[in-house]
Amino acid sequence: MKTKFNLLLLSLSLLCFSCASYYDHYTLTETVATKVMVESLFDKATTPYSENIESITELQQQLQKMLIYEKTKERNVIMQKMWGLLNSETSALQSFFTTWEAQGTMSSEFIEEFTPEISKQFDLMVDYESKKDKQAESALLQIINTVIN
Amino acid sequence: MDFEKLFKELKNDVLNLIKDKFGQEGENIKDDVTLFFNSSKAKLKRWTELLATGVISAEEYELLLKSQKDLVVMTSLHKAGVSSIKLGHFKNSVIKLILGKVTVLVGL
Numbered sequence: 001m002k003t004k005f006n007l008l009l010l011s012l013s014l015l016c017f018s019c020a021s022y023y024d025h026y027t028l029t030e031t032v033a034t035k036v037m038v039e040s041l042f043d044k045a046t047t048p049y050s051e052n053i054e055s056i057t058e059l060q061q062q063l064q065k066m067l068i069y070e071k072t073k074e075r076n077v078i079m080q081k082m083w084g085l086l087n088s089e090t091s092a093l094q095s096f097f098t099t100w101e102a103q104g105t106m107s108s109e110f111i112e113e114f115t116p117e118i119s120k121q122f123d124l125m126v127d128y129e130s131k132k133d134k135q136a137e138s139a140l141l142q143i144i145n146t147v148i149n
Numbered sequence: 150m151d152f153e154k155l156f157k158e159l160k161n162d163v164l165n166l167i168k169d170k171f172g173q174e175g176e177n178i179k180d181d182v183t184l185f186f187n188s189s190k191a192k193l194k195r196w197t198e199l200l201a202t203g204v205i206s207a208e209e210y211e212l213l214l215k216s217q218k219d220l221v222v223m224t225s226l227h228k229a230g231v232s233s234i235k236l237g238h239f240k241n242s243v244i245k246l247i248l249g250k251v252t253v254l255v256g257l
Contacts (some may be wrong), residue, residue: 078230085222092215099208109199110209113192117216124227131234 021076023132027069031129034062035122038093042115045096045106056097063087082125093118152194160186185221192217 037059044052067083070076086093096114100106163182192213200210 078226078233081226082223085219085226090215092212092219095215096212099212103206103208107205107209110205110213113196113199113205113213114209114216117213117220120220121223124223128227128230131231 021073021079021132023129024073027066027079028126028129030062030066030069031122031125034059034066035119035126037062038118038122039115042111042118045100045111046108048104049101050104060097063093078128079125082121082128086121152197155197156186156190156193181221181225185217189217 037055041052041055041059044055049056063083063086067080067087070079070083073079085091088094092114096106096118160183163186164179167179167182196205196210196213199205200207205213
């Protein structure tokens with residue numbers, strides 16, 4: 001029994017060492033939620049910036065919260081860099097807020113072109129996080145089953 | 150406005166900039182930049198026309214260009230991340246293979 005336990009422990013250690021990072025359901029749902037917040041805010045960008053400060057602040061806080069959250073996870077460089085990009089002052093998303101404030105309103109033609117470009121970034125993040133799913137669950141279960149049975 | 154001429158000049162300028170700034174290392178990203186230009190050509194043309202006709206402002210045009218730069222970065226990160234996951238799958242398969250053999254050998 002002790003040999004089995006040691007073998008299981010060794011296997012799990014090797015498995016953990018070999019993974020980039022595990023699938024995180026919270027990250028996936030929050031990334032989707034942030035995408036919805038962004039698209040919803042873009043829809044309002046043809047109205048004055050001053051009328052949307054609450055929603056803008058809420059989105060900025062959500063972006064910062066996710067960056068901080070991703071930084072708490074080990075072996076998570078890709079996701080940290082992805083959220084880092086969205087939070088970067090020079091990014092298209094952050095520059096959008098500055099331009100909206102300076103111009104007062106954004107043109108509807110611009111919003112029509114800009115929205116899908118930013119949405120694609122979130123789609124890539126969602127796709128990346130969801131691809132971790134199989135790795136984390138099936139590999140772990142197979143190893144546990146091999147040792148336990 | 151001759152967009153084809155503008156596009157060609159823009160593409161060559163960027164490729165020359167890469168050559169000047171990164172030298173031999175720039176060769177590695179030249180293909181990615183060319184691919185980016187070719188896949189974004191239709192959008193760049195549409196956006197340039199919107200700017201030329203005054204439908205969007207210069208600042209809005211700049212934001213659209215920035216979105217393409219960010220998309221290139223995000224795509225590269227996604228590519229690197231997925232490759233890492235595939236490598237993880239391979240490593241896990243190796244571990245499972247070793248484990249399977251070992252458990253048979255030690256009679257578990």
